[in-house]
Amino acid sequence: MNPLVVYYSKKGSNKYLAERLARELQCEVEAIRPRLNLFALLALFGAIKMSPGIAPLRHDPGSFDRIVLCGPIWMGQLISPLRDFLKRYRASITKLYFATCCGSSDEDKDGTFGYATVFPRVRAIVGEKCVHCQAFPIGLVLDGEDKNKGDAVMKTRLSDSNFTGAIEKRSTAFVEKVSS
Numbered sequence: 001m002n003p004l005v006v007y008y009s010k011k012g013s014n015k016y017l018a019e020r021l022a023r024e025l026q027c028e029v030e031a032i033r034p035r036l037n038l039f040a041l042l043a044l045f046g047a048i049k050m051s052p053g054i055a056p057l058r059h060d061p062g063s064f065d066r067i068v069l070c071g072p073i074w075m076g077q078l079i080s081p082l083r084d085f086l087k088r089y090r091a092s093i094t095k096l097y098f099a100t101c102c103g104s105s106d107e108d109k110d111g112t113f114g115y116a117t118v119f120p121r122v123r124a125i126v127g128e129k130c131v132h133c134q135a136f137p138i139g140l141v142l143d144g145e146d147k148n149k150g151d152a153v154m155k156t157r158l159s160d161s162n163f164t165g166a167i168e169k170r171s172t173a174f175v176e177k178v179s180s
């Protein structure tokens with residue numbers, strides 16, 4: 001059975017990552033559609049751990065042996081569209097791989113807003129079904145000083161022109177993990 005890539009993206013980087021992973025894994029990709037897709041509300045729902053939920057996926061996650069879930073991190077939270085997806089489908093997920101294109105770097109991963117604070121939240125919902133969590137920090141596509149500049153990190157989007165070098169290597173290793 002093929003994997004299925006599922007994603008939520010507001011500004012496009014996680015959409016790019018999801019589509020790229022799906023192309024390499026030669027599988028289908030589908031966007032999560034929150035019932036209320038308003039950024040301010042989604043950010044609030046992430047923090048208060050309540051939300052109006054997501055529309056049903058067109059694909060049945062139970063028909064796939066591996067699910068790759070992609071999405072951003074906001075304010076150190078597992079954002080509500082990703083959390084809603086995991087809660088809604090956890091019973092039918094066999095193996096989960098989580099990937100995030102995020103603003104925090106490998107150096108900052110353990111801070112309040114670091115990606116490593118979100119990985120245990122994914123595992124808390126799906127338990128041992130979560131095989132691997134991988135961050136794709138946007139700083140990997142920036143040069144020198146820009147890596148540490150908040151505005152450069154927030155403005156940059158993944159694209160064919162910058163998905164090279166360290167981030168491409170990380171993606172190749174991730175695809176190998178999902179495929180093995």
Ligand SMILES: Cc1cc2nc3c(=O)[nH]c(=O)nc-3n(C[C@H](O)[C@H](O)[C@H](O)COP(=O)(O)O)c2cc1C
Nearest residue numbers: 009010011012013014072073074075076103104113
């Ligand atoms: C309001 C806001 C809060 C954010 N908070 C975090 C954070 O706490 N940790 C982090 O690693 N990245 C954070 N980011 C950066 C996003 O995760 C990053 O820009 C991501 O690539 C956006 O994905 P998208 O283009 O798919 O929407 C934040 C971005 C926004 C807009």
